[in-house]
Amino acid sequence: MLWETVRLAVQAIFRNTLRSFLTVLGIVIGVAAVIAMVTVGQGSQQQVTADVESLGTNTLMVMPGQGGMQSGGFTADRAFTRADAEAMEEELSSVEIAAPYSMTSIAAVYGNENHFTQLAGADKSLMLAMEWKMSLGRPFTDVEEKAGRPVCVIGETIRQELFGNIDPVGETLRLKNLACEIVGVLDAKGVTSFGEDQDDLVAIPLKTFQRRIAGNDDVSLIYTTVRDGVSTERAMREIEVLLRERRRITSGEEDDFSIMDMKQFATILSGITAVLTGLLSSVAAVSLLVGGIGIMNIMLVSVTERTREIGIRLAVGAQAGQVLLQFLVEAIVLSLLGGALGIILGLALAALAANLMSIPFTPDASIVFLAFAFSAAVGVVFGYFPARRAARMDPIEALRHQ
Amino acid sequence: MTAAAPLIELSGITKIYGSGEAEVRALRGVDLTIRAGEFVAIMGASGSGKSTAMNVLGCLDTPTAGTYRFEGVDVGGLDRDQRALLRRNYLGFVFQGYNLLPRTSALENVELPLIYKGLQGGERRQLAQEALEKVGLSHRAHHDPSELSGGQQQRVAIARALAGKPDVILADEPTGNLDSKRSREIMELLTELNISEKITIVMVTHEEDMASYAGRLVTFLDGSISGDKITRKAG
Known part of the structure; x- marks a missing residue:
């Protein structure tokens, strides 16, 4: 029925x-x-x-202020110095790489073409920590980094936007009043799920950035990888103690910087x-x-x-x-x-x-x-x-x- | 079912619609006994109560007062679903407007009561086919009602009433929508069923010609029976 x-x-x-x-x-x-x-x-x-896992789950982002991650890393809070990053690497057994870097937005100009992009002041240490590979040319040399030479590597998006079919290596890119020679092109990484184009950037040595772009010795972010087998919690504690000491924060005062665990971020x-x-x-x-x-x-x-x-x-x-x-x-x-x-x-x-x-x-x-x-x-x-x-x-x- | 009990026995049936000023007394104490095998024609002017009486006989309506015994069983004591069972197993209906399901083949229309009887596909189809054969329409089994003439539609309706092998067929002005030739065909068919299938037939009509096919003529006037005469011995 x-x-x-x-x-x-x-x-x-x-x-x-x-x-x-x-x-x-x-x-x-x-x-x-x-x-x-x-x-x-x-x-x-x-x-x-x-x-986020591709960033490495054993990575920490150290930044000034308590506000969390801010665009470009520029805040009213006291910045770091290259020495802070060096001290982290040397003094802390839990830290493998502490890569200092700064970022800003800038117009990259080549001939009549220009493209608004992100400019990173960063050394090879950051490329190592973030596992950036080169598709063309080479990374910076130690000499270029130490001397603050006007050299840069560009992301895939910049290459496409400004150079098209031309081989960019050896060409000169103008960033504000800094003319820098392109020594390499980064491997394409694609767009993240939050819509951020990871290939839309230009990187110059940190020292070049400090001298020619920012005009000071500030470092706005320290990208840190934790040594294998060490818990991120322990690394975070050690970094906090070290930075409080270096930034002369007395007990009772709050941190004027923050450490973000990328796993937590995920x-x-x-x-x-x-x-x-x-x-x-x-x-x-x-x-x-x-x-x-x-x-x-x-x-x-x-x-x-x-x-x-x-x-x-x-x-x-x-x-x-x-x-x-x-x-x-x-x-x-x-x-x-x-x-x-x-x-x-x-x-x-x-x-x-x-x-x-x-x-x-x-x-x-x-x-x-x-x-x-x-x-x-x-x-x-x-x-x-x-x-x-x-x-x-x-x-x-x-x-x-x- | 006791042999002594008449098939249908109405006693003191009263039906009142509405109340107070608007009260309508459709039936005022009707007594009527119908025995198995009879062919009864009910006549009367419109508003005389003959249709109400048919609805009561068909267990579609319940009387306000009085008793209705069907094969000795007091229908007044049955609930809605039990009355449905009574209709399903003992009654067949033929309406003036045929009342076939549209967009449904003649065969499926005839199968309808058999579905509710719980018969399965093959057996159901066969019984429906047989019923269509008895009304002479087996060749139109797969036509929709819209593809059939009025007379054919009414014959499908009769086949539907017949398929469930009822004791009684209640026909409410079965020829009301048909011309005289088709009307005679329908009446001949009903007479044939009354004789060969031993089905009791109660038919409402207002045409003398059609009533003359029946063996007994009951006349209604103002909610009561005003005449009841045997016109021909039951076959």
Whole structure:
């Protein structure tokens, strides 16, 4: 009997395919939105984690002030010096590399072309710590770093923007009033999941930066890698003690610098992504509710339209429960069809988005199952009221209905 | 079912619609006994209560007062679902407007009561086919009602009433929408079923010609029976 009811429901649905499709459109969009949001959200979460892990999870960022990471690293707080970084490397067994560097925004000019970019003042130590590779030319030499020579390496984006097909090595790039010779091009690293182009930068030796760009001996950031087998917590404690001493902070006073664990950073970021995903998904879930109301609306219309049919069924001996079941099953089948369409559409959208955003496509069986179960629930909840109305009809009235 | 009990026994059936000023007494104490195998025609002006009486007979409506015994069972004591079971197993309906399901083939229309009887596909189809054969429409089994003439539609409706092998067929102005030639065909079919299938037939009509096919004529006037005569011995 139930199988028969399902068959009848499918028949009734396909008797008016267009209307049935429009009826479930709300469910289709709702389910598709939830599936797409969650899938893309999970993909970008994975990407964020992977991005941060590629920085090295055993790395620490030491910066002035307590405000966390700031653009360019320039703050009102006291900067570091090269000596601070050297002391960290020499005095602390937990620290492997302490790479001092500074950053600023600048226009890079080549001939008539110019491109606004990030300028880093950094030595080979940073390239080592960040595992930067060269695709063309060479890194700085010790002599260039010590003497503060006007040389630079450029990122892949700069090469494309300013040089096109020309080999940039040996050419002269102008940064403000500093003309520097390009000695190398960095290997492309791509765009991070937060939309930052890692190849859009120019690096010059720290000393060159200090003398010719900043005009002081400040170091705005120290990128630190922790020696293998040492906990980041221990390294952070040791760095804090050393820097407090070097910056003459008396006990009782707060640190005027902060140390950020990149692993912690990863956790925070993926936390933010998770919250965003949840938020967007719940907005999408509201559309499921709206879709359910759409189904109820059409089912009510359908019950009214089919009043005579209900009358006939009651006359030939259908019981109230059988009529209820018929319309309820119809609503459920309808919303399940909508759910199935929504899942297909949602996964397709997510796959497309993942492709465009270059994040992994991570379909999740549990969310697909959940969406399917939810559409069934929508059918039950919003199908019940119209079905009950059908079941309670008076057969005489129903048969008389035109 | 006891042999002594008549098929249908109405006693003191009263039906009142509305209340107070708007009160309408559709039936005012109707007594009627119908035995198995009869072919009864019910006549009367509109508003005489004949349609209300048919609804009560068909267990579609419940009387305000009085008792209705069907094969000795007091229908007044049955609830909505039990009355549905009674309709399903003992009654067949034929309406003036045919009342076939649209966009549904003749065969599927005839199968409808059998679905509720719980019969499975093959058996159901076969019974429906047989019923269509009896009304002479087996060659139109796969046509939709919209592709059939009025007379053919009514014959499908009769096949539907017949398929469940009912004891009684209740026909409410079955020829009301048909011309005289088709009307006669329908009446001949009902007479044939009454004789060969031993199905009791109760038919409402306002055409003397059609009533003359029945063996007994019951006349309604203002909610009561005003005449009841045997016109021909039951076959």
